[in-house]
Amino acid sequence: MFSLQAMARRTKLNEPIDFSTTPLFHHNKKTFTKTLGLSTDGRSKRMNLFQSVNNALGITLRTSNEVLCFGEDVAFGGVFRCTMNLQAEFGKDRVFNTPLTEQGIIGTAIGAAAKGMKPVVEIRFADYVFPAFDQIVNEASKFRYREGATGGNVGGLVIRMPPGGVGHGALYHSQSPESLFCHVPGFKVVSPRSPSQAKGMLLSAILHSPDPVIFLEPKILYRAAIEQVPEASYTLPLDKAEVVKSGTDLTIISYGRPLYTCSAAIEAAERDFNGASIELIDLQAIYPWDRKRMVNFGVGAEIAATIQDALFLQLNAPVKRVAGWTTHTGLAYQKYIIPDVARVYDAIQGSLEY
Amino acid sequence: MDEELRKSWGLRDWCAPERCIRWSTTSSTIDIPRFPGAVNSPLVTTMNFRTSSDLAPIPTYRVMNSEGYLNDPNRQPPDVSNDQALIWYKNMLTVNILDTIMFEAQRQGRVSAGEEAVTVGSAAALGPDDVITCQYRETGVFQQRGFTLKDFMSQLVASRNDPGKGRNIPVHYSGKQKTGVHAVASTLETQIPHAVGAAYAFKMEAKENPTETSEGDFHGALNMAATQDCPVIFICRNNGFAISTPTSEQYCGDGIASRGIGYGIDALRVDGTDIFAVYEATKEARRRALQDGGRPILIEFMSYRVSHHSTSDDSFAYRSKGEIESWKTGHNPLSLLLRWLENNGLCNETMEKETRLAIRKAVLAELTVAESEQKLALRAVFDDVYAELSEEQLAQKEELRRIMMTFPDEYDVESHEGGLAGL
Numbered sequence: 151m152f153s154l155q156a157m158a159r160r161t162k163l164n165e166p167i168d169f170s171t172t173p174l175f176h177h178n179k180k181t182f183t184k185t186l187g188l189s190t191d192g193r194s195k196r197m198n199l200f201q202s203v204n205n206a207l208g209i210t211l212r213t214s215n216e217v218l219c220f221g222e223d224v225a226f227g228g229v230f231r232c233t234m235n236l237q238a239e240f241g242k243d244r245v246f247n248t249p250l251t252e253q254g255i256i257g258t259a260i261g262a263a264a265k266g267m268k269p270v271v272e273i274r275f276a277d278y279v280f281p282a283f284d285q286i287v288n289e290a291s292k293f294r295y296r297e298g299a300t301g302g303n304v305g306g307l308v309i310r311m312p313p314g315g316v317g318h319g320a321l322y323h324s325q326s327p328e329s330l331f332c333h334v335p336g337f338k339v340v341s342p343r344s345p346s347q348a349k350g351m352l353l354s355a356i357l358h359s360p361d362p363v364i365f366l367e368p369k370i371l372y373r374a375a376i377e378q379v380p381e382a383s384y385t386l387p388l389d390k391a392e393v394v395k396s397g398t399d400l401t402i403i404s405y406g407r408p409l410y411t412c413s414a415a416i417e418a419a420e421r422d423f424n425g426a427s428i429e430l431i432d433l434q435a436i437y438p439w440d441r442k443r444m445v446n447f448g449v450g451a452e453i454a455a456t457i458q459d460a461l462f463l464q465l466n467a468p469v470k471r472v473a474g475w476t477t478h479t480g481l482a483y484q485k486y487i488i489p490d491v492a493r494v495y496d497a498i499q500g501s502l503e504y
Numbered sequence: 505m506d507e508e509l510r511k512s513w514g515l516r517d518w519c520a521p522e523r524c525i526r527w528s529t530t531s532s533t534i535d536i537p538r539f540p541g542a543v544n545s546p547l548v549t550t551m552n553f554r555t556s557s558d559l560a561p562i563p564t565y566r567v568m569n570s571e572g573y574l575n576d577p578n579r580q581p582p583d584v585s586n587d588q589a590l591i592w593y594k595n596m597l598t599v600n601i602l603d604t605i606m607f608e609a610q611r612q613g614r615v616s617a618g619e620e621a622v623t624v625g626s627a628a629a630l631g632p633d634d635v636i637t638c639q640y641r642e643t644g645v646f647q648q649r650g651f652t653l654k655d656f657m658s659q660l661v662a663s664r665n666d667p668g669k670g671r672n673i674p675v676h677y678s679g680k681q682k683t684g685v686h687a688v689a690s691t692l693e694t695q696i697p698h699a700v701g702a703a704y705a706f707k708m709e710a711k712e713n714p715t716e717t718s719e720g721d722f723h724g725a726l727n728m729a730a731t732q733d734c735p736v737i738f739i740c741r742n743n744g745f746a747i748s749t750p751t752s753e754q755y756c757g758d759g760i761a762s763r764g765i766g767y768g769i770d771a772l773r774v775d776g777t778d779i780f781a782v783y784e785a786t787k788e789a790r791r792r793a794l795q796d797g798g799r800p801i802l803i804e805f806m807s808y809r810v811s812h813h814s815t816s817d818d819s820f821a822y823r824s825k826g827e828i829e830s831w832k833t834g835h836n837p838l839s840l841l842l843r844w845l846e847n848n849g850l851c852n853e854t855m856e857k858e859t860r861l862a863i864r865k866a867v868l869a870e871l872t873v874a875e876s877e878q879k880l881a882l883r884a885v886f887d888d889v890y891a892e893l894s895e896e897q898l899a900q901k902e903e904l905r906r907i908m909m910t911f912p913d914e915y916d917v918e919s920h921e922g923g924l925a926g927l
Contacts, residue, residue, distance in 0.1 A: 249753070476896050476897050
C-alpha cells in the first residue's frame with residue numbers, strides 16, 4: 151500500500167514542460183546506449199524536430215533517386231521548415247510545390263509509388279488530411295490486397311503530417327486524426343517522440359518499409375524538442391514499442407506529445423506517493439502496434455481490450471484511459487480538453503489506490 | 505451570348521457555350537448522330553485540338569483608372585451615393601486598421617491588406633437576406649454587413665461576448681444572425697458547396713473564396729450549382745498567392761474565370777482593387793443569378809496580397825520587397841477610392857487622418873474592454889457538439905468537475921463566467 155495521504159504538494163502539476171531537462175531526450179550522446187539503434191560511434195549534433203526531419207529527408211533524397219518530396223509550400227522550406235534547402239540541392243523534379251489539393255497530392259503519390267517511386271508527401275496540418283481520406287482508405291490501404299498475385303503495391307509511399315495541440319490552435323490546427331487510420335489496415339501508422347526517433351524512423355519508413363507509412367510528427371515539438379541526434383544515417387524499427395522508463399507497479403502507454411505530460415505526472419506521482427514505481431511505454435507504432443511488448447509489460451482503447459483479453463487475471467486494476475473529452479478543441483477551452491498533467495496524475499492515483 | 509464578347513474570346517460562330525440543355529431523348533439520323541453528352545457539337549472531318557491559347561485571356565473589368573477618375577469618360581458615374589462611397593471607405597479603412605492592430609497588439613491575424621474592396625464592395629451589392637459563406641480573409645464582409653467593433657474584439661480575445669462562443673481562432677468569425685454569414689473554418693474551399701446547397705434551398709446566395717480553387721470542393725460545387733440551376737454567386741479573390749505558392753504553381757490555364765465556362769457557368773473577371781467595379785459586377789451577377797429560376801455566376805476579382813499570409817509567415821522569403829512596395833503604394837483599393845473621393849470633393853487629407861485616428865482609438869478602446877471581460881461559462885466546453893449533451897458527455901462533465909475540485913490550484917475557473925458552477 152502506498153502512502154497516499156494528502157501531500158502538501160508544493161509544486162504545481164500543470165507547469166509547461168521543460169524540454170531542456172526532460173529525461174526522454176538525449177541531452178548528451180552518452181545516453182544513446184539506452185536506445186536500441188542509436189550508436190555512440192560517430193558524430194552527433196543538437197537538432198530540433200524539424201531539423202532532424204530535414205536531415206533525414208536530405209539523406210533519403212541523396213541515397214535513392216526514387217525518392218520524391220512534394221506537397222504544399224515545400225519548395226521554400228515548408229511552413230514548419232522541414233523541407234528547407236531540399237529543392238535547391240535536389241532540383242524541382244524531385245522536390246516541388248503542389249496546388250492546394252490533399253486529394254490530388256495523395257492520389258498522385260499513390261500512382262508514383264505504384265510505379266516504384268518513393269514519394270514522401272507532406273500534409274501541412276493533420277487537420278487537413280480529410281480531403282485525402284478516400285485515397286488513403288479506399289486506394290492506398292487496399293492497393294496490395296486488391297492487386298492480388300501481381301505483387302503490385304504502394305510500399306514506397308510515406309505521408310507526413312503534424313497532429314496535436316499547441317495551446318492556441320483551436321478547431322483546425324489541433325486535431326489527432328491518427329485513430330481514424332488505425333481502423334483500416336494497410337498502412338503503418340507511427341509517431342516519433344523526439345528528434346532522434348524521428349530521424350531513424352523516417353529513414354526506415356522511406357528507404358526500407360515495404361508498406362505505406364503515415365508518419366505523425368507532433369507539431370509542437372518541431373521547435374521545442376532539441377536533443378543530440380547522430381549525424382550518420384541510421385534506422386529505427388516501425389513496429390516496436392519502447393520502454394522509456396522502467397517501473398513495477400503501474401504502466402502508462404502513450405505516444406507523441408502526451409508522453410511528456412505523462413512523464414511529468416509520473417515524476418510528481420513517484421515523489422508524492424512514496425514507493426510507487428511507474429513504467430512509461432512509448433507506443434511509437436500506433437498501428438499495427440507491438441502486441442508482444444504490450445502483453446508482456448503493460449496495460450493500456452484498442453490496446454486495453456486486447457490486454458484484458460490476454461491478462462485479465464493478472465491485472466490489479468481496470469485499464470484506465472485518459473483522453474480528450476468528446477468535444478472539439480474550442481480556442482478558449484483547449485486546456486481543459488486535452489489531457490494535462492493533473493489528469494494523468496489523478497489517473498495514476500486512482501489506479502494505485504484501486 | 506454577346507457578339508462582342510464572343511469575338512473578343514476568339515470564338516468561331518458555331519461555338520456556343522450555352523447553358524446546359526437537357527434532352528430526354530436524342531434523336532439521330534443515320535448520318536448525324538446527336539450524342540447526349542454534347543448535343544450542340546457539330547461533326548467535323550478535321551482533327552482540331554482545342555488549346556487554352558485558342559481563346560484570348562478573359563479581360564478584366566474596371567470602372568476607375570489609377571488616378572481615381574472614370575476610366576471610360578463616356579459612361580455614367582457609378583450608381584452609388586456620396587454617403588455610400590464614404591461609408592465604404594470608412595469600412596475598408598476599419599478592416600485595414602483592425603488588421604494592423606491585431607498584428608501589433610496580439611500577434612494575430614490572417615491579414616487582408618490589399619483586398620478590402622472585394623469584401624466590402626461585394627457585400628454591399630448583396631441583399632440583406634442573402635446568405636454568405638466565406639474564408640478567413642473576409643473581415644470586410646462582416647464589417648459591411650453589421651459586425652461591430654465589439655464583435656470583432658470579443659472574437660479576437662475569445663471573451664464571453666464573442667458570438668462564436670470563444671471557440672475559433674482570431675478572424676474566424678461567427679455572425680449569422682447579424683450578417684447572414686456562416687461561421688468561418690480554417691479549411692479551404694469547404695464552404696463553397698455549402699453556398700450551393702443554401703442557394704438550392706431557396707434564395708440568393710453569395711460565396712467568397714480566395715485563389716484556392718484547387719481543392720476538390722470547388723469543382724464539385726460548381727458542377728452541382730450548374731446542373732441544379734442554383735442561384736449562387738461564386739466569388740474568387742485572386743491575390744496571386746497561396747502562402748508561398750504563386751498562382752503559376754497553383755494552376756495553368758486562364759485564371760479562375762475560365763474554369764466557370766468549362767462548367768457552363770457565366771464568368772467575369774474584375775479589377776478587385778476598384779470598389780465600384782466590384783460593386784457593379786456583384787450587383788449584375790446577382791441580377792443574373794436570379795433570372796429564370798436561378799443559375800450560378802462566377803466572378804474572379806483580381807488583386808495582390810500585400811501582407812504576409814499570416815503572422816507566422818515571412819513573405820520576404822518568397823517574393824521581393826520591391827514587388828510588394830509597388831503594389832502597396834501604387835495600386836491598392838484604399839488609395840484608389842481615396843483619390844476618387846478627393847477628386848469629387850468628398851474627402852481631404854485632414855478628414856482622412858481624423859477618420860483614421862478615430863477608428864484606431866475606437867478599436868483599441870473595444871480591445872481593452874474585451875480583454876477585461878470574462879470568458880464564457882465552462883459549459884461551453886461540451887455544449888453544441890450535439891443539440892443535447894450525450895450520456896458520455898454528461899459523464900465526462902462530471903469527471904472534469906471532479907478533477908477541477910481535486911486540483912483547484914491547477915485551473916483558473918474564475919476567469920470563466922460563473923466559475924466552477926458554470927460547468
